[in-house]
Amino acid sequence: MDNESEQVIIVGAGVIGLCAAWHCLKAGKSVTVIDRDSVDQSARSACSYGNAGMVVPSHFIPLAAPGIIGKGLKWLANPEGPFFIRPRASVDLIRWCKIFTTHATTKHVVDSRELLRDLNLESRRLFKEMAEEAGVTLTERGLLMLCQSDRGLDEEVEVAEMANALGISAEVCDPARLKEIDKGIQMDVKGGVWFKQDCHLDPSAFMDGLRARILEMGAEVVEGTEVTGLKNAGGGVVSLDGVVVPPASQIVLACGAWTGDLLKSIGKRLPMQAGKGYSLTLDSPRELPELCSILSEAKVAVTPINCQLRFAGTMEICGNDLSVNPRRVHGIVRSACQYFPSYGEEDFQDVRPWAGLRPCSPDGLPYIGRVSSYSNLTVATGHSMMGVSMGPMTGRLVAEILGANDPSLDIHKLDPMRFS
Numbered sequence: 001m002d003n004e005s006e007q008v009i010i011v012g013a014g015v016i017g018l019c020a021a022w023h024c025l026k027a028g029k030s031v032t033v034i035d036r037d038s039v040d041q042s043a044r045s046a047c048s049y050g051n052a053g054m055v056v057p058s059h060f061i062p063l064a065a066p067g068i069i070g071k072g073l074k075w076l077a078n079p080e081g082p083f084f085i086r087p088r089a090s091v092d093l094i095r096w097c098k099i100f101t102t103h104a105t106t107k108h109v110v111d112s113r114e115l116l117r118d119l120n121l122e123s124r125r126l127f128k129e130m131a132e133e134a135g136v137t138l139t140e141r142g143l144l145m146l147c148q149s150d151r152g153l154d155e156e157v158e159v160a161e162m163a164n165a166l167g168i169s170a171e172v173c174d175p176a177r178l179k180e181i182d183k184g185i186q187m188d189v190k191g192g193v194w195f196k197q198d199c200h201l202d203p204s205a206f207m208d209g210l211r212a213r214i215l216e217m218g219a220e221v222v223e224g225t226e227v228t229g230l231k232n233a234g235g236g237v238v239s240l241d242g243v244v245v246p247p248a249s250q251i252v253l254a255c256g257a258w259t260g261d262l263l264k265s266i267g268k269r270l271p272m273q274a275g276k277g278y279s280l281t282l283d284s285p286r287e288l289p290e291l292c293s294i295l296s297e298a299k300v301a302v303t304p305i306n307c308q309l310r311f312a313g314t315m316e317i318c319g320n321d322l323s324v325n326p327r328r329v330h331g332i333v334r335s336a337c338q339y340f341p342s343y344g345e346e347d348f349q350d351v352r353p354w355a356g357l358r359p360c361s362p363d364g365l366p367y368i369g370r371v372s373s374y375s376n377l378t379v380a381t382g383h384s385m386m387g388v389s390m391g392p393m394t395g396r397l398v399a400e401i402l403g404a405n406d407p408s409l410d411i412h413k414l415d416p417m418r419f420s
């Protein structure tokens with residue numbers, strides 16, 4: 001690591017850390033990225049590789065929203081359902097659930113939806129430049145929200161109306177229209193919604209391309225190095241435990257689901273739970289859709305990635321544990337075969353599930369901003385199911401926070417210390 005002062009040290013080489021590095025480098029800063037994993041290894045703990053790769057302006061409703069608690073309780077009873085909380089005697093979990101519950105209101109949705117829209121739309125715009133520099137294709141065909149039940153369709157039609165009112169283009173479709181939009185796959189559905197501004201890319205290729213690009217731009221990437229904590233260096237400044245960094249470095253924590261652990265070492269609380277999800281990637285799919293989609297009732301995301309087809313789903317709040325639960329993986333397979341009748345369970349027999357931990361804040365908004373009482377500590381995490389989607393804009397906001405200018409969006413609602 002070189003000795004320059006005013007160096008930006010980014011802890012975490014997931015999509016948020018790499019996007020922050022890219023924007024800080026573009027702003028002329030000197031950047032070091034530290035990660036405990038080796039980015040070249042196949043056994044990486046980062047959530048940013050095997051996810052569904054969707055860029056989703058359509059996701060302007062935060063996770064904490066009316067109706068979610070009732071649905072969640074129903075899903076809890078189903079061992080193959082899309083949602084699970086492992087009961088644990090954990091003060092952090094109880095506190096997280098309490099904050100989540102108080103935010104699952106219409107008021108919170110109304111207060112948050114424009115900010116989520118702006119974060120996602122601005123990110124989508126930035127993706128065009130970043131994906132090109134990373135050598136990755138951004139497929140701009142939109143996303144289909146597919147529904148098998150009348151009730152599910154009614155709910156999605158309501159979301160579509162809200163989307164259009166917010167300037168996000170959404171078309172309600174019957175099965176014939178869906179067939180016209182995506183000729184690549186047979187669907188057994190009642191209807192759906194086409195969110196035209198959504199897009200998708202190969203998240204692993206984006207990560208690899210981004211990493212190569214930041215190295216070219218002069219970043220240092222230190223792999224296989226764990227930051228074990230933060231320490232108070234006096235004068236309102238923090239330093240790292242486990243790694244020697246130049247004094248007065250600006251430190252950015254982008255450690256995904258593990259970010260709160262580091263903040264605890266300086267007595268700061270960041271309510272966060274890991275939301276484990278799985279993905280299954282078919283190398284030779286029997287049918288390949290042209291657009292990405294979400295199987296609405298089953299909460300399964302489906303993404304064509306080059307010639308492969310990826311199915312991703314479940315949200316298990318079980319602590320920072322990457323083990324695979326075969327029942328929930330089977331739930332994804334079962335849903336895939338229900339919505340896409342040309343598929344059978346045998347298609348998934350030899351597929352090895354990937355698991356990742358989404359960093360989930362309890363109000364469904366990311367944490368982006370400086371940590372009060374420290375002049376050199378910034379946090380960028382908590383993006384839950386939208387870390388890829390919001391990665392580019394988060395990176396730009398981090399660079400703006402570290403620069404002389406005010407952030408280009410009002411981000412006071414994203415203050416990392418908002419629950420202190």
Ligand SMILES: Cc1cc2nc3c(=O)[nH]c(=O)nc-3n(C[C@H](O)[C@H](O)[C@H](O)COP(=O)(O)OP(=O)(O)OC[C@H]3O[C@@H](n4cnc5c(N)ncnc54)[C@H](O)[C@@H]3O)c2cc1C
Binds near residue numbers: 048
């Ligand atoms: C099944 C599934 C599907 C998804 N689909 C989508 C999608 O379609 N679109 C979308 O936008 N999002 C999606 N997501 C969510 C998205 O993957 C995450 O929001 C995003 O990857 C989080 O990125 P991150 O950089 O914050 O964290 P991570 O990618 O987890 O990176 C954190 C990094 O920090 C490192 N680290 C942690 N602690 C330390 C330490 N102490 N010292 C050094 N290094 C440390 C870790 O090794 C890791 O590399 C999906 C997630 C899942 C599970």
